[in-house]
Amino acid sequence: MEAWIGLMSGTSMDGIDAVLVSFDGRSVNVHASETLSYPDDLRHRLLAVSQNLGTPDEVGELDTLTGTLFADAACRVIERSGFSPSAIRAIGSHGQTIRHQPSGFAPFSIQIGNAAVIAERTGITTISDFRSRDMAAGGQGAPLVPAFHKAFFSSDREDRCILNLGGIANITWIPADSTEPVIGFDTGPANALMDAWCLNQTGLPYDTDGHWAAEGRVDEELLRDMLSDAYFARPAPKSTGKERFNLDWVKTQVQRHPDIPAENVQRTLLQLTVASIIEQMPSAPAMKMYACGGGTRNPLLMQELEKVMAPTPLAITTELGLDPQWVEPVAFAWLAQQTLAGSPGNLPDVTGARGPRILGAIHHA
Incomplete structure (x- = not known):
C-alpha cells in the first residue's frame, strides 16, 4: 500500500493540519491525523508579515x-500512524500563505514553510509550491482544492456544492452532468475576520463555538456597508x-458606524x-x-447557514466519507500524487489558467 502525507495551514494561521492517507x-483512507498549533509568538510574526510588516530577513527566518514545524507535524503523524517513513511515497505541503496577489502587473502568491527542510528532516520526497505554475499560466493559483472535490465528491445523481469554511470561504459547485464545468472561487471571509476581531477585542484567538457572537446582534447598516466591498461583486x-x-x-x-x-x-x-x-x-x-x-x-x-440555505440541505463532508477538518490536507496529499504521476492538479475553469497544468516543485528525499 502506498501512503501519502498532506500538510496544510490556511489563512487562519493557527497551526498545521497533517494527515497520513492512502x-x-x-x-480515502485516513490512517492518522495531527494538528500542530503555532506558538503564539510565531503566529503573531506570521500575521505581521502577511500585512507587509516584515523585512526580507524576517520572511527568510520564518x-x-x-x-x-511542518516537518515536525509530518513526523508526528508518521509516529501516530505506525507506518515506516519508507512506506510513504511523498509529502504534499501547501505551506503557509503570507501574501496572495493574483491580479495586477506582476501577479504572485507566496507560501513559506521551506520544503527542503521538510524533505531533509523526514527523509521523504516533498512537493510544495503548488500555486505558481497555475499563476504562470494566467490563473489565480487558487483555489486548488476544487480539483480534489471533483475527483472524490462528484455524483451523477445530484448537483453538489462543497463549502470550505477556513479563514477564507470558497465554494466548489459540481454538476451531476459531467459535461458541465465545475465552478469554484473564494467567496470572501469565513473565519478570518471573526478571529481577527475576537483577538483584537478579547485577546482570545477565536470565538469558541460562536458564544461571543451569540451575545450580539446583527447591525444591518454595518452589514450593508461590508457587503458593498467590490470583491463580492467581482466575477469568477x-x-x-x-x-x-x-x-x-x-x-x-x-x-x-461609531x-x-x-x-x-x-x-x-x-x-x-x-x-x-x-x-x-x-x-x-x-x-x-x-461543508468542511x-x-x-x-x-x-x-x-x-442552514437557515438561509433552506430548503437546500446542508450537511458536512463526513457524509461523503471525510471528516471536515481533514479535507484540505488530504487534498494536498492527493495533489502530491498527481504531481508525481505527471497529471494536472488544477481546474482551469476554476482558476482561469490557460489549461491543465502539473503543479508543484519536487524536493527529492
Missing part, C-alpha cells in the same frame, strides 16, 4: 521556522486572503460570512451543500 479509487475566477480581508478592513468599516458594541460587530461579521456565501451561490435546484473546514465547528455559523 487512496483506493475514489475512497520560512525556515515554519518549515521546521477570483481568490482572496488576508491582504484584503484583515483587521484593518474591519476597523475601517467600524469607524463609519458606538456599535464589540459583540455586535462580531455577530455582524458572522452574518457577513453567511450573506457573502449565499449571495454568490450558483443557482442549482437539485443541489446539496456539504474549521467553521463547521462554529454552531452559530452553521445554524445561520
